[in-house]
Amino acid sequence: MELLEFARGPALVFSAAVCAFGLAWRLYGILRRPLRTDLSAPRRSDTVAGGLRAILAKMLPPKGVKVRGVAMANAYAWHIGLALVVFAFAPHIAFIARHTGIGWPALPDPVTYVATAVAIVGLLIALLTRLTDPVLRLLSNFDDYFSWLVTMAPLATGMALLPMPAQPLWLAVHLLSLELLLVWLPFGKLAHAALVFVSRYRTGADFTRKGAAL
Amino acid sequence: MSEFDAPRFRIGKPETRYDKQGEASDAERAAAALRAFMRDMTRSSAAYLESCIHCGHCAEACHFYVTSGDAQHTPIWKLEPFKQAYQREAGPFAWLYRTFNLKKRVTAGELREWQELLYDSCTMCGRCTLACPMGIDIAGLVAQARHGMFAAGLVPHELWAAADRAEREGSPLGATPRVLKDRIAWLEDEHDVKIALDRAEADVLVTLSSIELMKYPASLVALARILNRMSVSWTFRSDGYEATNFGLFSGNLDWQRDMSLRVIHAAIACKAKTLVLPECGHAYGAMRWQGANMLGKPLPFRVLHISEFLAEAVREARLKLKPMQGSVTFHDPCQVSRRGGATGAPREVLAALGADLREMAPAGDANWCCGGGGGVVTLHRADTHRYRAFEIKMKQVEATGAERLATSCSNCRLTFDDGQAHHGWDRKMESLLELVAAQLA
Numbered sequence: 001m002e003l004l005e006f007a008r009g010p011a012l013v014f015s016a017a018v019c020a021f022g023l024a025w026r027l028y029g030i031l032r033r034p035l036r037t038d039l040s041a042p043r044r045s046d047t048v049a050g051g052l053r054a055i056l057a058k059m060l061p062p063k064g065v066k067v068r069g070v071a072m073a074n075a076y077a078w079h080i081g082l083a084l085v086v087f088a089f090a091p092h093i094a095f096i097a098r099h100t101g102i103g104w105p106a107l108p109d110p111v112t113y114v115a116t117a118v119a120i121v122g123l124l125i126a127l128l129t130r131l132t133d134p135v136l137r138l139l140s141n142f143d144d145y146f147s148w149l150v151t152m153a154p155l156a157t158g159m160a161l162l163p164m165p166a167q168p169l170w171l172a173v174h175l176l177s178l179e180l181l182l183v184w185l186p187f188g189k190l191a192h193a194a195l196v197f198v199s200r201y202r203t204g205a206d207f208t209r210k211g212a213a214l
Numbered sequence: 215m216s217e218f219d220a221p222r223f224r225i226g227k228p229e230t231r232y233d234k235q236g237e238a239s240d241a242e243r244a245a246a247a248l249r250a251f252m253r254d255m256t257r258s259s260a261a262y263l264e265s266c267i268h269c270g271h272c273a274e275a276c277h278f279y280v281t282s283g284d285a286q287h288t289p290i291w292k293l294e295p296f297k298q299a300y301q302r303e304a305g306p307f308a309w310l311y312r313t314f315n316l317k318k319r320v321t322a323g324e325l326r327e328w329q330e331l332l333y334d335s336c337t338m339c340g341r342c343t344l345a346c347p348m349g350i351d352i353a354g355l356v357a358q359a360r361h362g363m364f365a366a367g368l369v370p371h372e373l374w375a376a377a378d379r380a381e382r383e384g385s386p387l388g389a390t391p392r393v394l395k396d397r398i399a400w401l402e403d404e405h406d407v408k409i410a411l412d413r414a415e416a417d418v419l420v421t422l423s424s425i426e427l428m429k430y431p432a433s434l435v436a437l438a439r440i441l442n443r444m445s446v447s448w449t450f451r452s453d454g455y456e457a458t459n460f461g462l463f464s465g466n467l468d469w470q471r472d473m474s475l476r477v478i479h480a481a482i483a484c485k486a487k488t489l490v491l492p493e494c495g496h497a498y499g500a501m502r503w504q505g506a507n508m509l510g511k512p513l514p515f516r517v518l519h520i521s522e523f524l525a526e527a528v529r530e531a532r533l534k535l536k537p538m539q540g541s542v543t544f545h546d547p548c549q550v551s552r553r554g555g556a557t558g559a560p561r562e563v564l565a566a567l568g569a570d571l572r573e574m575a576p577a578g579d580a581n582w583c584c585g586g587g588g589g590v591v592t593l594h595r596a597d598t599h600r601y602r603a604f605e606i607k608m609k610q611v612e613a614t615g616a617e618r619l620a621t622s623c624s625n626c627r628l629t630f631d632d633g634q635a636h637h638g639w640d641r642k643m644e645s646l647l648e649l650v651a652a653q654l655a
Contacts, residue, residue, distance in 0.1 A: 026264065029306020033260040039506035041513065043555050058349050064580025065345045067271040075269070134285040139268040187307065192267050192348065199265035200349035202258050207351075210503055211555025213344060213579030 004168045007175035015179035022186025023194050030198060043211035047204075054204020054214050055197055071129055078122025084115035085155070113162075116155060123152050143188040150184050153177035227594045228371050233329060235367035235374055240322035243366040247325055248299055250365035254358035255304040262350040263300040266290055272352060275345035277583050277603040278335045289342035289352045292331040295320045296359040325368050332359055333370045334596035338496075339548035339583035353553070356588075360465030369464050372592045377464035381472060386460045389424035391452040398450070401431055409438045413449035419486035419515075420448055421457035421477055423494040425624040433493060433624065436651030437520070443654050444532055454480025457497035458625075462504070463589035474501060474508040481515050488516045490523045493647055495547035495587060495623040498554050519550050520647055521622045525559040528566035534655035537568030543616035544571065545607070545630070545643070546581040547623030560622050560646055567653055572614040582606045586629025597636075604633035611641060622646040 044050070061067055086092055090106035097103035106112075127148055130136045157174040161167070185191060207214050238246070255263075272289040273279045279287035302308055302317040311317040340353035363369060369377070376386035383390050389397075398409045410416065418441070426433040441448045454477040461469030478501075481489045491497050502517045518526070527533035544560055551557040557578045564571050574581065585603035590596050607630070611619055621627055621643060630643035 026306045030257060030260040030264060033255055033257045033304070035257045036507075038503075039510070039512050040503050041506070041516070054349055058347055062275075062344045062580075064576035064578075065275045065341060067274050067345055068269075071269070072271070133270065135270040135273045135279075135288050136268065138285040138291060139270060139288065141268075144268050189267050192265060195261070195265045196348055199261045202261045203343070203349035203351055206258065207555075210553070213552045213555075213557070214349075 002168070002172075004172040004175075007172040007179065011176060011179050015182040019182040019185050023191060026186050026191055027194065027198065038206075038209065040209075042209045044208050047206075047209050050208020050214075051201035051205035053208070054200045057204075057214055058196075058200050071126075074122050074125050074129075078119045078126065081115040081117075081119030081122060082151075082155075085112055085119055085158070088112055088115070116159065120152070120155050120159075123148065123155070146184065147188045147190050150177070150181040151190070154181060228375075231371045231595070232374075233368070233370050234326070235369060238367055243322040243368065244320055244325065247295075247322075247362035247366035247368075248303065248320060250362040251296060251299040251320075251359070252304060254361055255300055258351070259355060259358060260300070260304065262352075262355055263293075263297050264305065265348040265350055266297070267348060269347060271345045271347060272342035275341040277337075277339075277341070277585055277606055278599055281602040281605065282599055286331060287335050289336070289356075290346075290350070292328070292336055293352065293355050293359055295324050295328050296355060296362065298324075299362075322366065322368070325363060325366050329363065329368050329370060330595075332356060332363055333373060333588075334590060334593050335599070337548070337583050337585060337587035337590050339587055340553045341548075341580070341583065344552070344580060357462070357465075360463075361467055362465070364465035370593050370595075372594065373460070373464050373589045376589075376592055377460035377466060377469055380456070380458070380460040381466075381469045384476065385424040385427075385456045386458060387424040387428050389427045389456065391455075394427065394450070394452055394455055397427055397431060398434070401435055405435045407435055407438050408442060409434065410441075410449040412452055413447075413484060416447045416449040416484050416486055418446050418448040418488045418490055419454070419477075419481045419484055420450055420490045420492075421455055421497070422450070422492045423458045423497060423624045424456055425458070425494070425628055426492055430624055430627065430645065433645050433647055436645070436648045437492075439651045439654065440524070440533065440647075444527060449484060451480040451484060453483070454478070457491050457494055457501065459497060459500040460589070462496060462500045470500065470504075471508045474505050477501065478505060478509050478513065481513075486515050488518060488523070489513075491517065491519050493520055493547075493622045493624050493627075493645055495549035495554075495625060498547075498556070499549040502554065519554070519556055519559065519622070521550065521559040521563060522556050524647070524650055525562040528563060533566075533650075535566050535568075535650065535653045536655045538649060538653050540617040541570040541572050541615070542618040542620055542649075543574055543611055543614040544577070544646070545574070545584065545611075545619060545621040545626055546578055547621060547626050548581070548583050548587060550622065551581060552579045560620075563646060563650060564620075567649065570616075572616040574610040574614055582610060584626045584629040584633070586625055586632070591625060591629050591632065600629075601633060601636050604629070604637070607633070608637065608639055608641075618644060620644045620646045620649055 088107040089112040093103055093106050130140055154177045157177045160170045161174055276289050298317050299320045302311045336356050338353040338356050342352040380386040398411050402409050459470055459473045461473045491501055498519045506513045584607055585600045627643045
């Protein structure tokens with residue numbers, strides 16, 4: 001079997017399955033823990049709306065609390081860059097449409113090239129910050145660095161595909177790097193892509209019940 | 215200067231520190247902590263402990279980190295042993311962590327090392343929770359991690375002593391029922407005011423913080439004057455008057471329950487419709503948001519912080535006030551405002567006083583903590599960094615240009631008095647309750 005065939009076939013199925021089942025298991029791991037019923041008299045009853053509000057509100061910087069401004073701006077930049085590369089680049093949309101039947105219009109290629117550059121530079125700055133900032137160095141472990149690597153890898157291998165027509169070997173490597181990311185995603189911090197909804201919802205619902213600040 | 219007039223009235227500085235309790239071996243301590251940690255691994259805690267992305271934003275929100283610059287003061291780092299225990303014992307991949315020893319077993323040595331981070335360096339003010347982009351309630355997790363520390367017998371000396379005394383005597387500061395009765399009799403005599411005590415039935419049961427009783431007794435006089443003027447049916451009860459809860463601070467759930475139940479049973483006994491909590495931040499969190507959970511069923515009465523009670527009274531025109539002179543800034547007690555949801559109440563009261571309110575930046579929900587909450591003000595070894603953190607408050611207050619400062623927490627007031635004395639700062643923290651009593655129309 002050619003490497004590209006392997007990457008497009010069994011490796012893709014395997015990695016997608018690990019990602020889906022791994023994430024489901026991780027979420028189940030949270031949901032299986034006991035739920036403590038709060039018997040206090042609620043100040044507000046719109047807790048579901050509060051949970052959903054928190055999911056949206058926490059996308060913005062907190063009010064009145066200073067955060068690491070440069071790091072936060074950088075995080076916005078590379079998350080948006082990454083989202084555009086994944087979901088607005090024509091070949092990626094075609095790839096998704098081929099497997100799911102769902103497609104949408106792409107952004108012009110030059111825009112996604114800029115987005116790629118922003119994502120790559122942003123990730124490099126993030127790594128540099130993590131390596132030099134005392135707080136981040138203290139907090140960081142294998143997960144942080146490996147998650148960085150598997151996020152950067154598809155971007156870097158994707159860049160190698162830019163001189164068209166794409167070389168099958170590089171295409172295979174690009175796909176395999178994506179598959180590595182999918183396999184790792186449920187186990188490390190990248191799972192925040194799903195966990196963000198759970199933890200923000202929890203705080204949103206609990207704090208809304210009290211009328212406390214989010 | 216009498217003990218009561220000293221800027222710092224609290225647990226005395228121990229000559230020899232005993233920051234561990236009992237004679238258990240290290241293995242037993244670690245095992246006990248783990249059992250307690252596991253009891254707190256609820257769905258909410260699991261969601262939080264799974265979600266940290268190590269972004270470090272919480273550091274900037276913490277008054278201790280901001281003023282020390284010490285990375286160890288990063289709020290989420292204070293939870294490292296709790297996270298470690300979760301991942302190894304309770305998380306969805308615990309079997310992987312255990313099989314390959316990817317997360318080591320939490321040891322007593324590690325817990326000893328973390329004692330200063332979980333107790334001395336955290337007031338559980340919850341500013342970090344606001345800053346967290348994942349919405350992790352770090353302050354709530356610190357309270358849970360303290361349960362494990364108590365089970366391990368690794369509570370700082372003063373905090374354990376205060377909690378133990380509160381459990382045995384009913385007050386962390388020696389305000390026993392007898393002292394309560396004596397001081398009330400003295401206050402009635404001295405201030406010519408009727409202070410209701412041990413009435414068989416009353417609509418409103420009022421409670422106090424023993425800091426008020428012992429150091430700020432004028433607060434009790436103010437409370438009595440206001441309630442008498444409103445013609446409220448009210449009482450203190452010598453079987454349930456202490457609203458502070460050192461069981462909560464120290465991390466002993468059983469003691470927390472005992473302390474809450476004393477007040478709850480007193481309120482039930484006198485058929486109170488409303489329980490009024492004193493100017494005390496954590497008393498509000500302990501009773502308003504955890505009291506029913508301690509009882510195991512909904513409370514058969516309303517629970518209001520005194521600032522909420524006053525706000526309701528002015529809103530319903532049951533309390534008439536004369537306008538006060540001068541400008542004032544208000545320090546929000548974290549557990550009442552940010553974490554309690556009652557940020558608006560003191561502002562309603564100040565508006566009714568016609569106060570020229572000069573808000574600090576930031577104020578309200580994002581307010582900086584005074585640095586003394588969570589039991590930190592009782593810990594002598596935390597003095598240096600508490601005084602350093604207090605400098606944030608001094609700058610905030612000075613920037614408002616307000617002539618007076620007020621709060622509705624006697625623990626914050628105590629922290630301000632102590633910080634003021636330490637820094638030689640020319641300002642005096644006042645009580646919102648006393649401001650109101652001085653303006654009764």
